[in-house]
Amino acid sequence: MEIEELKAKLRAFGVVGAGGAGFPTYAKLNSLAEVVILNSAECEPLLRVDRQLCKYYTEEILSALELIVKTLNAKKGIFAIKSEYKEAIASLKEVIYKYTNIEIKILENVYPAGDEVVLVYEATGKIVHGGSLPIEVGAVVVNTETVLNVYNSVYLDKPVTHKYVTITGEVNNPTTIKVPIGTSIRQCIEFAGNPKIENFKIILGGPMTGRIGALEDVITKTSKAIIVLPEGHSTIIKRNLKTSIKINRARSVCSQCRMCTDLCPRYLLGHNIQPHRIMNALANGLTSDIEAFTSANLCCGCGICENYSCYQGLAPSSIIGELKDRLKEKGVKNITSKVGSKVNARREGRKVPMERLIARLGLTKYNIEAPLVEELYSVNKVVIKLNQHIGAVTTSVVKANDLVEVGDLIGKIEDGKLGANIHASISGVITAANNKEITIETRRYING
Ligand code: SF4
Ligand code: SF4
Structure with missing residues (x-):
């Protein structure tokens, strides 16, 4: 396959990074790549999607990774996977011999093993300098579920319509399920047997980087997890604290x-980010250390x-996150030099073991299996966001009362703009469509 052909297919079928901010995958494919790294580190605590996809869809993921490697004319693919994903590694080892241009890299069970810069270093020994992208060192990094979506697009002609999500914490049946994009969080929690407690809050995403969500929120192409926690849990209390405090x-x-x-x-990889300096600069006023502020980027x-x-x-x-938002608003770019990153001699001893992190977060009791259930859940209504990826907002191409089938194009990205098409995730009637979201309901649901 030619690179432009692959890019066109992924753009048309709406494939975006399923594990991060939703960067359109076609835009990552670069002919300068020497290595394609499959990120199967799923570094946030409690998340269980990647390890199970690797176990159950090993050949599909490997085939799509091989296709990307060959299409980009890269030297090799690296399947980077955490040591604790033992069953997934066993499945991988059974078939890896068929893929001569792919090697396995076993990662330590530390946090944040899945951070792109950390991952590139662990897999290749090369440092992506501060403010640069992995392609600077010849690497393209792709997420596990994203690669499965590449397989579905290229080999099965299926656009992205569903999402794998782990639902865990204070629910009766912690589980990992595949649901139509646009399903409400409330319904996902019902699929996991409902909450076990009355007073709870929800974290959307992982406990380290996720945000507090609501039952009315919906699944997007980047959703990874729903974690139900007691409202008095320290993870919730911290998030609720005002920035000014x-x-x-x-x-x-x-x-x-x-x-x-x-x-x-x-910092341990040589980037000039030093949070203690930012904290000090905050205490001493803006002019005390301007570089500390701009290094927030x-x-x-x-x-x-x-x-x-x-x-x-x-x-x-x-605080740094808030600072970054303000710098962005004011158009301040990172002014730190891109050269000279050097690995800190003490890095090895300063890695953060996952188990210890989970204990520190007070989440040990929730660190349990959340088995993948492939059953297709019946969802009668979805609300599909038109802005669920990096780039331009997708434009609706449907109107109220239109009938759609699963996989139909309902949102189109303008030619020449970075973004992704959006497709119907259930069959039914469009009951609302505006420039923010499209609602689809099944006829049975509408007719009561
Ligand atoms: S400053 Fe804090 S949040 Fe930012 S990269 Fe370093 S440890 Fe992570
Ligand atoms: S923010 Fe905390 S860890 Fe950092 S320098 Fe201050 S007291 Fe130490």
């Missing part, structure tokens, strides 16, 4: 011990500084 606490009690910097995975938002390193319970990661 976090900043005041940082000003008054940060001891400048620098543990947040010493354990920062990007080098933070990947992994949350180690806030959830693991700081013995004072301060919130460097949240």
Whole structure:
């Protein structure tokens, strides 16, 4: 297959990164790639999607990875997978001999093994410099479910209509399910046997980087997990704290011990991000250390500084996230030099073991299996967002009362713009369509 042909197919079928911010996959494919790394590290605690897809869809994922490697004319593919995914590794080892241009890289069970910069270093020994992309060192990184979607698009002519999601925490049957995009969070929790407790809150995504969600929110192409927690859980309380309070606490009690910097995975790879300096600059005023503020752009938002390193319970990661948003609003770009990154000599001893992180987060009791159930759940209504990827918002091509079948095109990205098409995830009637979302309901549901 030619690279332009593959790109056109993935664009048409709406394939975007299923494990992160939703970057359109076709735009990642670059003929300068020397290596294609499959990211099967799923680094957030409690998430169970990637390990199960690797176990049950090993050949599909390997075939699509091989196709990408060959199409980009890269030297090889690397299947990077965490050591603790034992069943997935066993499945992989049974068939890997058929794929001569793909090798397996076993990753340690540390956080954040799936961060692109960390992953590229672990898999290739090369450092992506601060503010740069993996392609700078000849690497393209693709997520496990994304690659499965590439397989479905190329070999089965199926657009992206469904999403695998782990539902765990205080639910009766922690599980990983495949649901139509646009399914409500409320319904997903019902599929997992409903909450076990009355007063709960929901984290959408992982406990380190996810956000507090509502039952009315819906599944998108980037949803990974729904974690139901008691409303008094420390993970919830931290998220509910106002930024102004976090900043005041940082000003008054940060001891400048620098543990947040010493354990920062990007700092340990030589990037010029030093959260303790940002905390100090906050206390001493804007002009005290301007470089510290602008270096915020080098933070990947992994949350180690806030959830693991700081013995004072301060919130460097949240504060840096806020700072990044403000810098973006004001058009301030990272001005840090892209050269000179050098791995810290103490990096090996400063990796954060997953088990210890989970214990620190108070999540050990929820660190259990969430088995993949392939049953197709009956969903009568979906609300599909037109902005669920990086790039331009997709334009609706349907109107109220139109009938659609699963897989029909309902949102089209304008030619020449970065983005992804969107397809119907259930068959039924369009009951609402505007420039933000499209609602589809089954006839039976409408007729009661
Ligand atoms: S770890 Fe906490 S107390 Fe220490 S420098 Fe960082 S923010 Fe300040
Ligand atoms: S969230 Fe904290 S630990 Fe993670 S990259 Fe940013 S500054 Fe470093």
